[in-house]
Amino acid sequence: MRIIFYIVxxxxxxxxxxxxxxxxxxxxxxxxxxxxxxxVTFEIKNINLYISDGDHSVASRRLTEHFRSSPFYxxxxxxxxxxxxxxxxxxxxHQIIEILPGFGKKLxxxxxxxxxxxNDAINGSAAxxxxxxxxxxxxxxxxxxxxxxxxxQQPAATVNWSFWFNPQLDYKTYMVxxxxxxxxxxxxxxxxxxxxxxxxxxxxxxxxxxxxIRKYQFIAGKLIPFWIIALFELAVGLIxxxxxxxxxxxxxxxxxxxxxxxxxxxxxxxxxxxxxxxxTQQQSMFLAWFILVIFILMSGLFxxxxxxxxWARTVNVVNPxxxxxxxxxxxxxxxxxxxxxxxxxxxxxxxxxxxxxxxVWRYRKTT
Amino acid sequence: MKRxxxxxxxxxxxxxxxxxxxFGMPVAQVLLFGFAISNExxxxxxxxxxxxxxxxxxxxxxxxxxxxxxxxxxxxxxSSEIEESFRQGKNKMxxxxxxxxxxxxxxxxxxxxxxIADASDPNTANLLVSYAGNIIQNYSRQLxxxxxxxxxxxxxxxxxxxxxxxxxxxxxxxxxVLLMLVSAMMTSISIAREKELGTMEVLLVSPLKPFHIVAxxxxxxxxxxxxxxxxxxxxxxxVFGVPVNGSLLLLLxxxxxxxxxxxxxxxxxxxxxxxxxxxxxLSMFAxxxxxxxxxxxxxxxxNMPLPLQIFSTLMPxxxxxxxxxxxxxxxxxxxxxxKETLILIVMTIVFIVASVKKFKIRLS
Numbered sequence: 001m002r003i004i005f006y007i008v009x010x011x012x013x014x015x016x017x018x019x020x021x022x023x024x025x026x027x028x029x030x031x032x033x034x035x036x037x038x039x040v041t042f043e044i045k046n047i048n049l050y051i052s053d054g055d056h057s058v059a060s061r062r063l064t065e066h067f068r069s070s071p072f073y074x075x076x077x078x079x080x081x082x083x084x085x086x087x088x089x090x091x092x093x094h095q096i097i098e099i100l101p102g103f104g105k106k107l108x109x110x111x112x113x114x115x116x117x118x119n120d121a122i123n124g125s126a127a128x129x130x131x132x133x134x135x136x137x138x139x140x141x142x143x144x145x146x147x148x149x150x151x152x153q154q155p156a157a158t159v160n161w162s163f164w165f166n167p168q169l170d171y172k173t174y175m176v177x178x179x180x181x182x183x184x185x186x187x188x189x190x191x192x193x194x195x196x197x198x199x200x201x202x203x204x205x206x207x208x209x210x211x212x213i214r215k216y217q218f219i220a221g222k223l224i225p226f227w228i229i230a231l232f233e234l235a236v237g238l239i240x241x242x243x244x245x246x247x248x249x250x251x252x253x254x255x256x257x258x259x260x261x262x263x264x265x266x267x268x269x270x271x272x273x274x275x276x277x278x279x280t281q282q283q284s285m286f287l288a289w290f291i292l293v294i295f296i297l298m299s300g301l302f303x304x305x306x307x308x309x310x311w312a313r314t315v316n317v318v319n320p321x322x323x324x325x326x327x328x329x330x331x332x333x334x335x336x337x338x339x340x341x342x343x344x345x346x347x348x349x350x351x352x353x354x355x356x357x358x359x360v361w362r363y364r365k366t367t
Numbered sequence: 368m369k370r371x372x373x374x375x376x377x378x379x380x381x382x383x384x385x386x387x388x389x390f391g392m393p394v395a396q397v398l399l400f401g402f403a404i405s406n407e408x409x410x411x412x413x414x415x416x417x418x419x420x421x422x423x424x425x426x427x428x429x430x431x432x433x434x435x436x437x438x439x440x441x442x443x444x445x446s447s448e449i450e451e452s453f454r455q456g457k458n459k460m461x462x463x464x465x466x467x468x469x470x471x472x473x474x475x476x477x478x479x480x481x482x483i484a485d486a487s488d489p490n491t492a493n494l495l496v497s498y499a500g501n502i503i504q505n506y507s508r509q510l511x512x513x514x515x516x517x518x519x520x521x522x523x524x525x526x527x528x529x530x531x532x533x534x535x536x537x538x539x540x541x542x543x544v545l546l547m548l549v550s551a552m553m554t555s556i557s558i559a560r561e562k563e564l565g566t567m568e569v570l571l572v573s574p575l576k577p578f579h580i581v582a583x584x585x586x587x588x589x590x591x592x593x594x595x596x597x598x599x600x601x602x603x604x605x606v607f608g609v610p611v612n613g614s615l616l617l618l619l620x621x622x623x624x625x626x627x628x629x630x631x632x633x634x635x636x637x638x639x640x641x642x643x644x645x646x647x648x649l650s651m652f653a654x655x656x657x658x659x660x661x662x663x664x665x666x667x668x669x670n671m672p673l674p675l676q677i678f679s680t681l682m683p684x685x686x687x688x689x690x691x692x693x694x695x696x697x698x699x700x701x702x703x704x705x706k707e708t709l710i711l712i713v714m715t716i717v718f719i720v721a722s723v724k725k726f727k728i729r730l731s
Contacts, residue, residue, distance in 0.1 A: 020645045028652045035678070039660045041670050048669075063519070088526065089699050091689060107519075117523045122696050124531030125407050125494075126667060131523055132497045139504065142518040158479045159503050161496045163486035164453060171489050186651060194644055201564070278384070281643045282556055286388045289548075289651075294395065302665050303404050304491050306411050306459070312403035326456065333487035336454045 003213055007221025011195070015225065025191070029183040029233060033240055037179055040302070041171040044129050048076045050084040050093040057104025063115075066137050067097070085118075094120050095130055107145065165333050176247050177328045178301045180237040184230050185321060188264045189288055192226040193271025197284045200275075219360055223268050230264050231257065241332075250335030259327050259345060265352040266320045273359035295321045323348050371575060371583040379557075379587050389549065389591060393599045396541050401607045405533035408494045412440030414458045416449070421469035423510075427480070430506055431462070436498050453485045460484045460495045472507075527696045538603045539691035540664030542596055543684045546622065547629050547658050550592045552650040554585050554633030559646035562637075577726055585630045592626045593619075612698030618691065624711055625687045631718035632683070638725040658684045686710050 015021060049067055053060050067073045076093055077084065087093040098116040106113040117134055121127035166173050199205040208218060238256070241247040249256075271288060278284040298312060299305075299321035305313065316322045323344045330336035380386060413431070417424050431437050440458040443449060449461045463481040465471070471478040482499050484492035528535040558581075561567040570580050596619075603609040611618060633650070640646040660666060661675070662684035668676055679685050686707040693699045701708065 018645070020641055021648065024645065024648045024652060032652065032656055035675070036656055036660050038675050039671050039679075040666050045670055089693070089697050090703055091693070112518055112520050114520050114522055117521055119523065119525050121525035121528040121531055121535075122692055123536045123667060124528055124533050125405070125536075127525055127528070128407070128531055129494060129497070131525075132501065135501065135521060135523075136497070138519055138521045145518060158477045159482065159500050160479060161482040161484065161500065163484050163489070163492055163496075164450075166486035166489055166492075169486055169489040169493055174488055174490075182656070190648070190651070191644075194647070198644065280560075281647070282560060283382065283385055285556065285643075285647050286385050289552075290388050290392055290395075293392075294399065297396070297399055297404055304408065304411075304488060306491070307405050307407050307409050308403045312399075315403075329487055330454070330456055334454050334456075334485075336456070340454050340456070 003217045004221045004224070007213070007218065008224050011222065011225040015229070025187065025229065026233070026236075029187070030236060030240060033176070033179055033183060033237055034244060037172050037176045037245060040175040040179070044126060044133070045072065046074045047072055047130055047133070048092060048094045049073045050076060050087060050096045051078045052081040052084050052096060052098040053078065054101040055099050055103040059104035059107050059113075060099045063099065063138075063141055066141050067134075070133075070137060072133055081118075088118070088120050091120075095134065097134070172245050173247050173333060174329070176241045176245050177332050178325050180234065180241065181321065181325050181328060182296065182301065183237065184234050184260065184264070185267055185292070185324075187230045187233055188226060188267040189271040189292060190285070191229070191271075192223055192268040193273075193275040193284055193288055194281055195226070195275075196222055196272060197275040197278055197281050201280050215360060215363060219272065219363065223265075223272065226268060227261075227264050231260060234260050247332065249332050251331035251337065255331055255338060255341075256328060259324065259331075259341070259348070262345065262348050262352055263320060263324045266348060266355060269352060269356040269359050270320075273355060273362060276359060276362040276364075295319050298322065299325050301325055317347075318351075320348060320351065368575065368579050368583065371579065372586050375583050376587045379591070390595070390598070392549075393541070393545050393595045394602060396545070397538065397599055397602045398606070400537040400541060401534045401603070404537075407531070407533060408436060408491055408498070410438050411436060411460065411491065411495060412458045413437040413460045413462060413495075413499075414440040414443050414449075414452055416443050416446060416461060416463040417468075418466050419464060419468045419470075421467075423469040423472055424464045427464075427503055427506055428462070430502055431499060434498070434502055436495070449483060458485070459488070459491060460499065462499065472510075532607070534603065534607045535609055535696060537664075538599065538607075538609050539688050539695060540662070542599050542622070542691055543625070543662060543688050544658050544664060545595055545599065546592050546626055546687075547684055548650070548655060549595060550588055550626050550629035551633035551636065551654055552647070553588050553591075554630050555636035555640070555646040555650050556643050557588075558584055558634065558637035559640050559643045563642040581634055581722075581726070585634065588630060588633075589623075589626055592629070593623065596622045596626075609695065611695050613694035613700065617701065618694045621687070621690050621694070621708065621711075624708070624715070625683070628683050628711055628715040628718070631715055631722065635718045635722040635725070638722050657682055661685065663688050683711060683714050 015025070051064055051067070053064060064075075068075055077087060081096060081098050084093060084096040088096065096118040098118065100114055100116070103113045103115070115138070117131065119127045119131055163169055196205075199208065234257070238249070238253070242249060270291070274287045274291075275284050278287060298308070298316055298319055301321070305316065305322065305326075308316075327341045327344055330341060415428055417428070432439055437460075443452060443461065446463060452458050452461065461483045463483060465478045465480075468478045480503055482496050484496050486492035525531060558567075561570065571577075575583075600611065600618075604611065632654075636649050636653075637646055640649055658664070661668075661679040661682050664684070668679055668685065671679065690704050690707050693704050697703075
């Protein structure tokens, strides 16, 4: 036990005397949390709309007025469709609505009138949402016409909706826990793994190998400092989330730390395992980075897990980030309790034990 | 000088493991984004609370599940079970019909359908509610629409990406992120490595000028990044049919410009960091997340708050993504993005000047 303590002390000294690393470990992640959380939003606010009104009738102006009064649209120009398309190519306009000549006349004489909605669809999902908003406004306009033709009350259903856990649809509430996970992961996976391989590359590991330090003592001594640093970072991050972003923490905070401890064990063991199969920091960093990027992209951090095909969701069984993100969001935002997450936590624990044993087994005291 | 470059090439290319990763990375990412990851909403579990079970509610439920967006997530017997169902995390939306739906519908009493979404994921919640709302409203309008009432028929056209595939959105982003990270991260680490291992001193006392050392260091990475860019383009074209509508030559030229920019950024990072770990953490934290998040790769820049939009103008990837999208998908020429190109050139010059100023011939 004393030996482990000395190694931990040595590691802490090494981290704290590196003046470059301190701000990177402690300041940059928090700054990133503060800044980047505002960046991640799928919310569509300012749709730059271009109106090409070939009719200039009362009816067409009334339709335009519907868009003008909607908070989602910003009418950035009016004129011919051709010049609108040019603005789309320049990236200044997202959507064009073309009203054909004779629009008002047709409606007056009781014929259906056509309009054309042109979307810049490079971002497919944004285009779909944009189009859905526009169709809703056209539907409202139609409802107005129908109402003016029939005085009798028509049967209809009313649709109303409510958003639970996040009534304002604030995207930050969703993303801040996710980014927090990401920052903790980077610290855990990279610092611990890189640390071992650094000793290898510089050659100082041989000095440790010839001492009577046991394998498990060495590994514990290497993992504990970064485990503490990462948990500390999580605590600071949670404080920032709570007080700077007013993210609700509905569930039990100790449950979050329990999960984080297990989770960190998994990612640090992965980092450690990678360091046993590589010889230089560059190699181990490459490998870690490669795995990390794939894990992040598939974790549901940015895109919903449900939209992935079945095989990808199966692959996610070995993705620790996916478990942690799902659990931390459930606990913080929905107040899920222990029994809701017990399953995932059990899997994560088993995973951690397995990969740690693998890393310890693979680590050789001889080089 | 030539020998030095050859030595650098050998250093990099004899490390098979790193090579596999370097060339495997773009392939894996394009395939992942093409096949697995999308921000479309599909196959989401939806639970139903339907006390009346009549013709109309059954038809609405059927319409919803036929749309492809929703999967049946079971039936709840009362509204009190909704919260627990959300806590377990499987269902993302619950549709609650009011009592005696069909009877009240026929009487013109406007019975209500309530859509309750688990908005802990606000984006999905918003999409789900607007999809479901459209389906229900369309259906109820079908039941009542009187003939001879004129309506506006909207017709929709999706430019550049008619099938709304997410891969169109992501390919320019992947190219940018990979070029940025491979070039900047690799160079910064390889120079920091020479410093850390002490071999930098050997180089510095050699007759090579600092400029030659740096040029020799970055040369292999220029080639590597360029090959990466080509393989991403080839893969996305052959597997996913993402076109290059504009000039391929122009696209490659702009890529080289961006690679140079990323390399000069990498050199700059290496001049301010003292070992590999610092260089790596700097390029990781300072480059990776901002490159992914502030560049418009996944999240459109226009939706960000104004201060962040201004901040993102400092991000080289932001400009490059606009260029790649314009050439590949919109098929426009340099006239449409000369400003972005100019910004990239200026940024490159700034980083080169800054690193030359910072580059020390003597080590501490």
